Structure formats: structure tokens, C-alpha cells
Amino acid sequence: AQSVAQPEDQVNVAEGNPLTVKCTYSVSGNPYLFWYVQYPNRGLQFLLKYITGDNLVKGSYGFEAEFNKSQTSFHLKKPSALVSDSALYFCAVRDIGNTGFQKLVFGTGTRLLVSP
Amino acid sequence: DTGVSQDPRHKITKRGQNVTFRCDPISEHNRLYWYRQTLGQGPEFLTYFQNEAQLEKSRLLSDRFSAERPKGSFSTLEIQRTEQGDSAMYLCASSLRDSGEQFFGPGTRLTVL
Numbered sequence: 001a002q003s004v005a006q007p008e009d010q011v012n013v014a015e016g017n018p019l020t021v022k023c024t025y026s027v028s029g030n031p032y033l034f035w036y037v038q039y040p041n042r043g044l045q046f047l048l049k050y051i052t053g054d055n056l057v058k059g060s061y062g063f064e065a066e067f068n069k070s071q072t073s074f075h076l077k078k079p080s081a082l083v084s085d086s087a088l089y090f091c092a093v094r095d096i097g098n099t100g101f102q103k104l105v106f107g108t109g110t111r112l113l114v115s116p
Numbered sequence: 117d118t119g120v121s122q123d124p125r126h127k128i129t130k131r132g133q134n135v136t137f138r139c140d141p142i143s144e145h146n147r148l149y150w151y152r153q154t155l156g157q158g159p160e161f162l163t164y165f166q167n168e169a170q171l172e173k174s175r176l177l178s179d180r181f182s183a184e185r186p187k188g189s190f191s192t193l194e195i196q197r198t199e200q201g202d203s204a205m206y207l208c209a210s211s212l213r214d215s216g217e218q219f220f221g222p223g224t225r226l227t228v229l
Binding site: 034036041042043044045046049090092097098099101102103104105106107108109 | 120122147149151156157158159160161164171207209211217218219221222
């Protein structure tokens with residue numbers, strides 16, 4: 001089964017500094033990888049995805065992610081963090097169900113705290 | 117607002133009662149998913165519809181859970197004889213195609229007393 005791991009429960013960064021939120025994956029076949037963000041009492045918002053192509057994927061709100069096949073990683077990055085980036089971030093991988101459909105398998109999430 | 121909507125946003129119920137949640141997907145999306153999220157965890161897949169057909173159910177979905185999507189539009193998720201362990205955020209998502217991203221609603225937070 002496909003899976004992702006987010007090794008950090010929380011990441012702290014000062015505003016203006018670069019941020020990285022880590023994700024590693026375990027898949028059979030080619031991975032379809034996603035990042036979502038969740039603000040308090042709200043649903044998940046899509047940030048970016050990797051299916052194929054360039055290893056550096058650009059997404060919403062200035063976020064980007066780097067796909068690294070040799071390290072089986074898909075880390076989320078942003079050059080300059082904002083206080084408003086503070087939220088819960090989920091990495092996810094596509095898994096093919098029994099009937100051939102796609103479902104998402106999520107990591108446990110990483111809380112990002114950006115201090116002023 | 118043309119995003120995914122869910123109703124109600126919050127539901128408090130007593131153990132043993134039945135509850136029903138509704139999800140309205142993005143109108144042109146034929147794929148609809150239900151997930152459950154408990155505190156400190158990522159969302160876990162529950163069930164999937166393509167149009168009106170329920171094509172997949174997770175083992176997490178016990179016999180007390182039933183989902184429908186009549187006419188391939190909105191969907192309902194019913195939990196019968198609720199238990200305290202059912203307390204969670206229930207998320208609905210929709211997508212246009214399998215390789216595309218899923219768009220999530222705001223969720224329904226269920227608390228079973």
C-alpha cells in the first residue's frame with residue numbers, strides 16, 4: 001500500500017526565514033504526490049501536486065515542493081515565511097483502490113508555527 | 117461560492133442517535149469522496165462515488181454507516197446508533213478526474229456524548 005510519512009509534528013520558523021516541511025513516501029510505481037494545508041476549523045486546501053515532469057513544483061501562496069526520487073522525499077518549501085502561513089500541513093499520495101479509482105492517503109500532518 | 121459545501125458544520129448528538137450529513141460537490145465534478153479525520157491525524161478514506169455509483173468502501177465504514185449519492189449530485193452520509201468513537205471531523209471532497217486534485221469542503225464536526 002502507498003504511504004507517506006511526516007517526521008516532524010511541528011516546525012517553528014521566524015517570519016521572513018525560509019521554511020521546509022518534510023515528507024517521505026513509499027509507493028509501488030510512479031508516485032502522485034500532493035500537499036494540502038488546513039486552517040483551524042476549515043477543510044483542506046490544495047497547495048500543489050507532483051505527477052510527472054520537473055522535480056520542482058510550484059504551487060499556491062508562494063509554496064513549492066521538491067520531488068527527490070532517490071531519497072523518496074517530497075519536501076514543501078517556501079523562501080520567506082509569513083505569520084499567516086501558520087497552519088497544519090498534510091502530505092498525501094495517490095493510492096489506487098480495488099476498483100481502480102484514486103483515493104488519497106495522508107500523512108499525520110505537520111503544524112507550522114511562524115513567529116513574528 | 118462554487119466550492120464544496122457541507123451541512124451541518126457542527127453536530128452534537130447523544131450516543132445511540134442517528135445522524136445524517138450532507139455534501140454538495142463542485143457542480144461539474146463527478147467524483148465524490150468521504151474522509152474522516154480524528155484529532156492529530158490526517159484524513160482517512162471512507163467511501164467513493166463516481167456519479168451515483170458507490171464504487172469503494174473502506175473497512176473503516178462499519179455497517180452503521182451508509183452513504184448515498186442520488187442522481188450523482190449531492191451526497192449524504194448517515195451514521196446509525198452513534199458511538200463515542202464516531203466523534204470526528206467528516207470531510208467531503210470532489211474531483212473532476214482521477215489524476216486531479218481533490219477539493220475539500222469545510223467538514224462536519226461530530227461530537228457524540
